[in-house]
Amino acid sequence: VQLQASGGGLVQAGGSLSLSCAASDLTFSNYIMGWFLQGPGKERQFVAAISRGGGMTFYADSVKGRFTISRDNAKNMVYLQMNNLKPEDTAIYSCAADRGLWNTETVITSLRYDYWGQGTQVTVSG
Numbered sequence: 001v002q003l004q005a006s007g008g009g010l011v012q013a014g015g016s017l018s019l020s021c022a023a024s025d026l027t028f029s030n031y032i033m034g035w036f037l038q039g040p041g042k043e044r045q046f047v048a049a050i051s052r053g054g055g056m057t058f059y060a061d062s063v064k065g066r067f068t069i070s071r072d073n074a075k076n077m078v079y080l081q082m083n084n085l086k087p088e089d090t091a092i093y094s095c096a097a098d099r100g101l102w103n104t105e106t107v108i109t110s111l112r113y114d115y116w117g118q119g120t121q122v123t124v125s126g
Helices: none
Strands: 002-006 009-012 017-024 032-038 045-050 057-059 067-072 077-082 091-098 120-125
Touching (some): 002 091, 017 032, 017 091, 017 120, 032 067, 032 077, 045 067, 045 077, 045 091, 057 067, 077 091
Parallel strands (some): 009 120
Antiparallel strands (some): 002 017, 017 077, 032 045, 032 091, 067 077, 091 120
16 A cells, blocks of 8 residues: 655745545555655654545644645545645654544544555644
């Protein structure tokens, strides 16, 4: 299984970035997909998750109203549209795949995810 995140970069505060994650060697529609971030010297944090069919989404409070997660099962892709970026959003963003059941209490937990991508750096300048 491979998860390849891309789309990171340097952006000014208030700007936007669109991250993509390409999945291969798995039945993509069988997996919940999530995005996590890890800032310098910090633990991995949940950002957003989307159910297998894309009908349900869940976000960290810190990104609600600014970030949107979506997926295209025909293309084996998951996306994270990030708007109104803030300096505190600076981190490495990784996508992850989870075979478990949808549960908003546990999709925030990195330990439940089965596969991880290598991450893409997002830097927001103030």
